[in-house]
Amino acid sequence: MNNFEFWNTTKIIFGAGQIASLREQIPAGARVLITYGGGSIKQNGIFEQVTAALEHVTWFEFGGIEANPHFETCLKAVDLAQSEQIDFMLAVGGGSVIDATKFIAAATKHSGDPWDIIETFGAAVSDALPVGCVLTLAATGSEMNPTSVVTRAATHDKLFFNSEYVRPRFSILDPETTYSLPPRQVGNGVVDSFVHVLEQYVTYPAQAKVQDRFAEGLLSTIIEDGPKALSEPHNYDVRANLMWSATMALNGLLATGTPGDWASHLIGQELTGLYGLDHGQTLAILIPAIWTYKLEQKQAKLVQYGQRVWHIQETEPEKIAQQAILLTRQFFETMGVKTRLSDYGLDESVIPAVVAKLNEHQFTQLGEHGDITPEDAANILKLAL
């Protein structure tokens, strides 16, 4: 096991009805900016629940945050936050809203060019407004980590930053808020949380038994309950297990003492930035291709994954690994998320643009060994056509 630090100060308030606890989480008299996405929270009652719990503060609202939130949109919210002297940010939504809110929280307190925050991967952040979350989609894990992904629409750059200053002070996770999600978002969310686990697990053996078993436990839970979220959308326990799985998948716990891959995320970001694919779609395309390309390096963990998570009965390691890849692809498809570029109308012609963006962003040493170059990414994309 590698040495590590683990420190996660986000308070989680989990369960049906917990939105009402907002009144204990935000100081009385605060000036709160509520951020949200396309406005579904105004149809499904969540906005009303939130504002009913905010009688002790002065609140403002900023809606219209898009999936893969735009830098340009965030800047409008920064203007509002500054002009209204906001002192608390409350994200109500999924990962995109939370990520945008983290960026707004940091940019509001940043004196230079806000793009500095992204360009330095967060190093330029020296202060931020406090952030709280009401999560409405089980997917990204942003509700319990210091990471944010923002897209500059003008230049097709989708990039992340990390800062402890934007780690949520609290996150309210009410599984009932996810009942009304459209199937496409459920599928993407399941794929996203599943791949977060895989990125930290299907690497190479690090003798980290607890982390491996936690990863396998999350994967098994998502495999069991992911399809049920589509077939029984109002099943509370299913939604609860998926929500807690997604949070646990990317709150730092699985990363303790273990290597991380993250190539599918970084190549996938370019696909989203350039062609607008959903984040979950990019992961579903890339994971089987990367594993096929890196079969030998990843074989030991793929075998462990195949045996412990998928209960594959084969005895030959290479066959177990290949079957694990196939079953993973089938699982994504079961969740309604297609796994090939051609399913999204993309072909070989996209490869040079992705390679160029990887070079531009200096993502030239990807994967747990740092040996996936942009040229390798081109070969991987060929396997994903």
Add this chain to the structure above:
Amino acid sequence: MNNFEFWNTTKIIFGAGQIASLREQIPAGARVLITYGGGSIKQNGIFEQVTAALEHVTWFEFGGIEANPHFETCLKAVDLAQSEQIDFMLAVGGGSVIDATKFIAAATKHSGDPWDIIETFGAAVSDALPVGCVLTLAATGSEMNPTSVVTRAATHDKLFFNSEYVRPRFSILDPETTYSLPPRQVGNGVVDSFVHVLEQYVTYPAQAKVQDRFAEGLLSTIIEDGPKALSEPHNYDVRANLMWSATMALNGLLATGTPGDWASHLIGQELTGLYGLDHGQTLAILIPAIWTYKLEQKQAKLVQYGQRVWHIQETEPEKIAQQAILLTRQFFETMGVKTRLSDYGLDESVIPAVVAKLNEHQFTQLGEHGDITPEDAANILKLAL
């Protein structure tokens, strides 16, 4: 899944050589009281490592904290902390040292009778000195939780308190510090951490799939690596996996959304308070007896445990449950921890005293259903003779 709050602010610094990071964890110029136990840290080099990293502070030391730390011993340390105007407590040891240090941290800032802290289960605590830890024994989980257990030797009362004020700010977990532990402490530590998981898992089904699988992952890891800690005491990965398992076993994560039993801990506390048995010994005695007594209520989870953790091939539920109890007992014995009162020279004559203490401490509704009375405890102890 039940509603829950989860909030754990302890920073974990894990791995070989991490004691040196103490210089970043404690503010320069602090007046630090180093607390420790019987003095083994002065023979195995840990005390030297600690003080070498404390050149930036003024430190004092208080040794001689016993297993099941005495209230009376702690009060001496409180005097020292007050007279030397200590402003940071650094526990260097296992659970007993950390628990004592938490009590000292609270009592130093408490104006009334220090026993108030225990008698109110922590409610009387309104301030405490900050606590940091260097863990040297994988067992109690105290390094990442707000709980402390202290014994008033004069009256044979072993009791716990909880307070967020005494939750460690940081804990340094260097698996190498555990290489030189005597086998008895290794065995007790393994049983303790194993039973912490069981208390939060072998209850009744709560549809908490993540928590169940995390529990099963910890149990499987401890079963694999516990005996290896005895046979290969210098195996780093074994020590690392056991250390991380013990911390995860009682940091609040397994308790999220699930019922807890804790009868073996509360009855066991009386056995330790009255007769001085090691904490791990009391658990090894009580768990098989409580499960046998509550076989019907616990059968569903015992079956899940038997199948997933012990891979029992039986098909009849009651037989699976009974075999799971037997295998658990055998595992404790493998770790050198005996599982019957008679193994420790105790017989039926101890039962009335235990029952009287349970009544005195108002522990009259134990177990996950609150239906284990002191009379039930008497029956359980009869099964443990």
